[in-house]
Amino acid sequence: MEYKKKEEKPWRKYVNKFSMLGTAALSAAMLLGGCQAQTDEADAGEAPQADTENQALTDEKTNVMYIVLDDSGFSDLGSYGSEISTPNIDELAENGLKYNNFHATPVCSPTRASLLTGRNSHAVGMGNVANFDFGEEYPSKRARIPDEAGFVTEVLGENGYTNFGVGKWHITPTTELSPAGPYDRWPLGKGFDRYYGNLEDSSDQFRPELFRDNSPVPLPDVKDYHYSEDIVGNAEQYMTDHVSIRPDDPFFMYLGFGAQHMPHQVPEEYIDQYEGKYDEGWDVIRKQRFERQKELGIIPEDAELAPRSPDVPAWDSLSEDQKKLYARFMETYAGFLTHTDEQVGKLMDSLEEMGELDNTLIVLISDNGASFSGGEHGATNQSMAYNKIPEEFESINGKYEQIGSGQTNSDYPSGWAQVSNTPFAKFKGTTHAGGIRTPMIVHWPNGTEARGETRTQFTHVSDITATVYDVLGVEAPDQLDGTEQMEVTGVSFADTFDHPEAETGKDTQYFEHSGKRTIYHDGWKAISIHEPGTDFAEDEWELYNTTEDYSELTDVAEEHPEVLEELIDLWHEEAEKNNVLPMSENFLEGLAHLPEDNIRAKSSFTYYPGMSHLSESAAPLTLDRNHEITIPIEYQEGDEGVLLALGNDKSGYTFYVKENTLHYEYHNGTERYTITTEGTLNEGENTITLTFENTGENQGTGRLSVNGDAVGETEIQTLPLKTSFEGLDIGKDLLYPVSPAYAEEGSFPFTGEIEKVQYDLETGEYLFAE
Structure with a gap:
């Protein structure tokens, strides 16, 4: 092909000279010092490195940064046709390259696995999202990335890079996300030196479940906390530490935003910026984006706009109440993206202040197309959405003022998702263009001469890491830590950086x-x-x-x-x-499918007070299974607090004592089932037991007893697939409270003593069904 000669690649002269050395050679080069390095360069016929006041400004190293948006459609960015304000990301596009034929996978975990390994997602065991384990029959759908598929961090780590990760992870089997590990598939087990963020599939933006390195950590005590701001702040800290102390050494940064995934949550002032902006409706906005895409040259002049999805009603057919509600959802989504863009701007400002912006190869993508999980009316409760339980319009409309706040888990209606995917048909989760074609922006001033241009070559998420290896001169190793490696099957598109018509060989x-x-x-x-x-x-x-x-x-x-x-x-x-x-x-x-070798398929679990917060995905799966939860406690009159809580205010269950009264409560998103007993606790030792008898699919009877004596029962309609998006706490209820009865009490820690919490479970009739 035409552009394969090394001398024709202008980015070659900007790569880090240490990136082509092995670990031992790198150590030796560092010991020799800068003078010897300059002599070596002169001997090779290259001009000696110019002295500079800031060592970080040398052109001898290239940092690498991946920025991943979540569930953001092809047209959502201003530089891809949107009316949403994204000036900072657009500036990356103006000073870099836009790709209009880039492809991710239809859902998030496979995209992230492919991005970070340079291989196809099924080949590395991530054929679906990391929450699912379909068993030995489906080896590519167990979420277990093998050691043979080394991460870009592991490869770059052997070539002198320090590796940082912040934000959404979601490529470890979620049943392994316990405070006791196993940690080998966590970020630090995959070549990252420092990590901070959420390990599961989605994160509440105001009260997320956070991890630093291999440990769960409490929510920062920060006024007006927001997750996007927090992870970017940590990214800035990691880079500042690194550049201040090791300015000559390159770094790799992986930043995975929770935005624009459900829940759409953002400070109200960002929502207010778009008040009235979407009153014309999704049909008009979609056509406007389509025309703007042509004006920008992001799509061809002869491109056509996909017809409205059959499941999406015409905007003019809606009632005034529907239009008002649906517009509010889109105002929230737009404000959320503008807020995200603001965080990208902060990160770019930090890079520029440290002299690292121009020599950092930045690749920004979305992990898949926009999601239709909000359904016809939009959604305010993530648990109900994931359990395939549509919310009634009247219920959603009653929460109009709460959309975008922590009181709801907002997701916009599918009509707006189709706007996000303009000009394509379909949505996230499909292999049509709306599910897999997303933006990709490449920004690298030191390595590319082209600015603000659009590239049309077919590219795939697996190609990004292959491109990084290419421009750095790194050979994907045959072995890592003694493990023979799979072939990196991604194809470099580096030739397209300065050659618009270059062939990549990706056919x-x-x-x-x-x-x-x-x-x-x-x-x-x-x-x-x-x-x-x-x-x-x-x-x-x-x-x-x-x-x-x-x-x-x-x-x-x-x-x-x-x-x-x-x-x-x-x-x-x-x-x-x-x-x-x-x-x-x-x-x-797959949320309710447990192969026999899955840790959640165990029949017994025992937890002790003081245990760290446990992810819901790693907690016992009680749905549609006969089970008992036993809690021996030491109680004195006046003791109160939470004994056990799993979930949040959107769904879950809790045991608590308040005003000398024992309570059990199960919330399925629409109804609360309670057992309240007075005078049932004795001074001293008490054994509290909740027995659940499965009486049919997603239903059963809950019976509460104290010291063997029945004290109350209730019929319960359980959720079918996932209990909640917040995990399990012993002796307190962190983050969002399950019950409004103690919502004003903070985490409401139990003032007595808890001996342990014991789960005993039977295999349910429906649980393991295909």
Whole structure:
């Protein structure tokens, strides 16, 4: 191909000279000192390095930074056609490159696994999100990234880099996210030197579950706390520490925002910035974005706008109350993104002040297309959304003033998600363009001469790390820590930096998610249409000529049957190579599927007072299982507080004592089931037991006893898949309180003594069903 000669790559002269050395050679080079390094450069025919007041300004090192937005669609950024104010990200685009043919995977964990390893997600065991473990039958869908798939941090760490991670992780099996580990799949086990953020799939923005390195940590005592601000503040601290003390050494930074994933939560002043902005509705805004994309040159002049999804009503058909509510959701989403952009600006300012901006290769992407999980009306309760329980319009409308606050877990209606994905059809979770085509911005002033241009080459998330290795001159090792490595299958697109027409050699890429399939090859895309419950062999396939049909809207399968047949065969070849098979159409159902070797499949758990906060995903799965929860305590009159709490104010269950009265409460998002008993606790030792008898799918009877004596019972309609998005606490209730009865009491720690908390569970009739 035309642009493969090293001397034709202007970025070669900017890479860190140490990046091409092994660890031992690096140590030796550092011992020799700067004078010897300059002599070596002169001997090689290169000009000696110029003296500079700030060593960090030398052109001999290249830092690397990945910034990942969550659930942000192709058109959400101002530089990609949006009316949302994102000036800082747009400045990265103006001084860098925009890619309009970039592809992620349909959901977040596979994208992150592919990004950080440079390989396809199924090949590294992350064929679905990290919350699911489909068992030995589905080896690529167990969320277990093998040591053979070394992370970019591990490779760069062997080449002189210090590695920092902040924000969303979500590529460790979530059942392993306990304060006792195992830690080998946590960030520090994968080559990161410092980490701060949330390890699960989504984070509350006002009261997140936080981890630093290998330990859960309390929420910072900060007025007007916001998660995005916190992780960026930690990123700034990590970089400042590094550059102040080791200015000549390069660093790698991974920043995973919780934004724009549900819950959409942001200070009210950011929402107010967009008051009235979306009153015209999603049909008008979508057309405006489409036209602006053409004006910006981010899409071709002949591109077409996908028709409105059949599940999305015309804006003009809505009632005034619906329009007002839905506009408020979009005002919140827009304010959330503007706030996120502001944090990116702070980070860029810090890099510039430290003299590190121009020599940092920054790649900004979204992990998949915009999500339709808000449904027709939008959502205010994440637990209900993930349990596939739609909220009634009247209930949502009653929370209008709370949208965007910590009182709700907001997600906008799917009509706005389609706006986010302009000009494409479909949403996150599909292998159509709306699910997998997202923005990618590359900013590297020291390594690229082009500014503000758009690149059209087909690129995939696995190609990013391959590109980093290419520009740094790093060879992906055959072994890491004695473990033979899988091939890095991503393809470098570095030739496109300064050559708009460069060929990358990326001619084929498969996609698969929950039985939905796509294959790209040489400008063609074939996409399967799978009906749930049918054999995958019966799937119909669509065919698109992406060279002529940018938005992938004209199915030409009938006109080119031979091309379609070749692509279907190619999909199967790629599936075999990347361990995609067998397929499963399940998605959220995986939350309640536990293989026998999964730690949550145990029949007994014992927790002791003082245990750190435990992720809900690592806590006992009580749904649709006969179970008992036993809590022996030492009680004196006047003692009060929480004995056990799992969940938050949106859903969960809690045991607590208040005013000498024992309470049990289960909240399923819409109803609260309570057992309240007076005079049942004795001075001294008491054993409290909750027995749940499963009487049908997602229902049962809860019976409370004290010292063997029944004291009350209630029928309970349980959630089907996930109890809550906040974990388990012993002897207190951190973050959001499960019960409003003690919401004013802080964490409401129990003033008596708790001996332990014992869970004993049976296998439920529905729990392990396929």
